[in-house]
Amino acid sequence: MGSVTNYALLFLGAALVYNIVLIRFFALCSFFGVSNRMSSAVGMSFAVIFVMTVSSAASWVLWNFLLVPLGIGEFLYIPTFILVIASVVQFEEMFIRKYSPTLYQAMGIFLPLITTNCAVLAAATEAVFILRGVSFLKLNIKYSFSFPEVIIYTLGVAVGYMMVMVMFTAIRERIDIAPVPKWLKGSAISFITAALMSLAFMGFSNLFGL
Amino acid sequence: MNGWPRNDVIARSEATWRSLLKTMAQTEQKQGIFSLAYKDFKAGILMENPLLVLAVGLCSALAVSTRFENAIFMGIAATFVLLCSNTLISLIRKQVPDQIRIPIFIVIIASFVTIVDLVMKGYFIAAYERLGVWIPLIVVNCIILGRAEAFAYKNTITRSIADGLGMGAGFTLVLLIMGGIRELFGTGKIVLFDKTILSLGSAFQPAQIFILFPGAFIVFGFLIGFLNIIKERTSNG
Numbered sequence: 001m002g003s004v005t006n007y008a009l010l011f012l013g014a015a016l017v018y019n020i021v022l023i024r025f026f027a028l029c030s031f032f033g034v035s036n037r038m039s040s041a042v043g044m045s046f047a048v049i050f051v052m053t054v055s056s057a058a059s060w061v062l063w064n065f066l067l068v069p070l071g072i073g074e075f076l077y078i079p080t081f082i083l084v085i086a087s088v089v090q091f092e093e094m095f096i097r098k099y100s101p102t103l104y105q106a107m108g109i110f111l112p113l114i115t116t117n118c119a120v121l122a123a124a125t126e127a128v129f130i131l132r133g134v135s136f137l138k139l140n141i142k143y144s145f146s147f148p149e150v151i152i153y154t155l156g157v158a159v160g161y162m163m164v165m166v167m168f169t170a171i172r173e174r175i176d177i178a179p180v181p182k183w184l185k186g187s188a189i190s191f192i193t194a195a196l197m198s199l200a201f202m203g204f205s206n207l208f209g210l
Numbered sequence: 211m212n213g214w215p216r217n218d219v220i221a222r223s224e225a226t227w228r229s230l231l232k233t234m235a236q237t238e239q240k241q242g243i244f245s246l247a248y249k250d251f252k253a254g255i256l257m258e259n260p261l262l263v264l265a266v267g268l269c270s271a272l273a274v275s276t277r278f279e280n281a282i283f284m285g286i287a288a289t290f291v292l293l294c295s296n297t298l299i300s301l302i303r304k305q306v307p308d309q310i311r312i313p314i315f316i317v318i319i320a321s322f323v324t325i326v327d328l329v330m331k332g333y334f335i336a337a338y339e340r341l342g343v344w345i346p347l348i349v350v351n352c353i354i355l356g357r358a359e360a361f362a363y364k365n366t367i368t369r370s371i372a373d374g375l376g377m378g379a380g381f382t383l384v385l386l387i388m389g390g391i392r393e394l395f396g397t398g399k400i401v402l403f404d405k406t407i408l409s410l411g412s413a414f415q416p417a418q419i420f421i422l423f424p425g426a427f428i429v430f431g432f433l434i435g436f437l438n439i440i441k442e443r444t445s446n447g
Binding site for chain 1: 269323350
């Protein structure tokens with residue numbers, strides 16, 4: 001296969017077939033937390049795209065050029081990656097506060113919480129550990145991503161997050177005005193909606209043999 | 211503490227922060243520390259259940275609850291990290307500068323998670339392989355950072371330990387219920403350490419949807435729904 005096809009499959013697999021939220025259960029806190037209003041959902045998604053791509057790339061560089069040569073990757077990968085993510089988030093928070101105070105207001109408490117958004121750490125971990133993360137490529141467990149593959153893969157994951165987030169927010173806005181049984185009102189009906197969306201996304205399995 | 215303005219998310223001024231600490235100390239003196247600690251423990255299990263009520267830490271709960279056994283290991287691992295991080299953060303809370311508290315908390319939590327990661331890899335390799343990426347991801351479990359920030363950073367060590375235990379117990383309880391339901395209906399039996407402890411008989415056709423991805427969301431949605439019913443009944447008398 002040509003490498004362009006490979007990249008396209010990697011992207012589609014990360015975004016659709018193994019969707020980070022609905023199929024792999026990452027980032028559910030922000031998924032249910034910020035999906036009240038469309039503007040904050042879109043803002044959060046763009047923040048996640050940026051943080052995820054930069055931190056995965058940085059984690060890959062640190063892993064291959066610092067942790068592995070020193071032989072300390074096994075013990076220090078969790079603190080290293082989380083510190084990288086925390087710094088990227090801190091940088092982004094300062095940037096947004098300076099240049100878009102309205103967006104900053106809208107995102108409120110969820111901006112610092114990107115640090116604890118498990119999707120970001122998961123993507124960074126998968127950038128270096130194929131064996132525990134991405135099973136869908138049917139790859140040898142010794143295989144590790146090259147740098148462009150990390151970028152494409154992470155972008156796919158983040159775009160998948162954004163897509164699901166926007167769809168879910170739109171559905172929730174409709175549910176707010178729909179007649180729902182009283183005991184299912186609020187978060188219960190959101191989870192059942194997510195279940196139906198997850199069911200729909202299972203239809204993507206085996207797409208292009210992924 | 212230095213005199214720089216606190217630039218945290220929940221904007222609280224120096225004065226309100228001080229008065230908050232003062233009122234907390236007064237209630238502790240009035241009510242007795244152990245009855246308060248007991249209340250904190252109890253709150254974590256039902257009324258402030260981290261999963262069902264606060265809706266934090268959902269990711270790992272939904273992902274690992276495909277099997278009863280996974281639920282046990284995940285519950286113990288998360289409770290251990292929660293207890294240790296709450297204790298340590300509560301001990302050092304007066305030395306931690308406000309501006310850099312989040313990185314400090316994260317590093318503390320990451321250290322305990324690394325301990326769990328290596329211990330599980332050493333002694334429970336089968337469970338470790340099944341839980342996969344979710345063990346390192348305890349570090350970003352919102353329950354742990356959330357309790358560090360909302361509770362341990364402001365309260366004494368006894369109450370923080372009680373809170374850690376209560377939240378851990380509440381998390382484990384919901385995980386066990388979900389793991390039990392999903393494994394029982396999804397495979398027809400519950401297997402614990404290679405022994406079948408509960409079986410629905412061979413006539414039962416397993417509903418595979420329960421152990422697939424949508425099953426987690428459905429079971430969890432209905433659990434919240436039942437909790438709503440219970441709450442309504444109790445409040446109506």
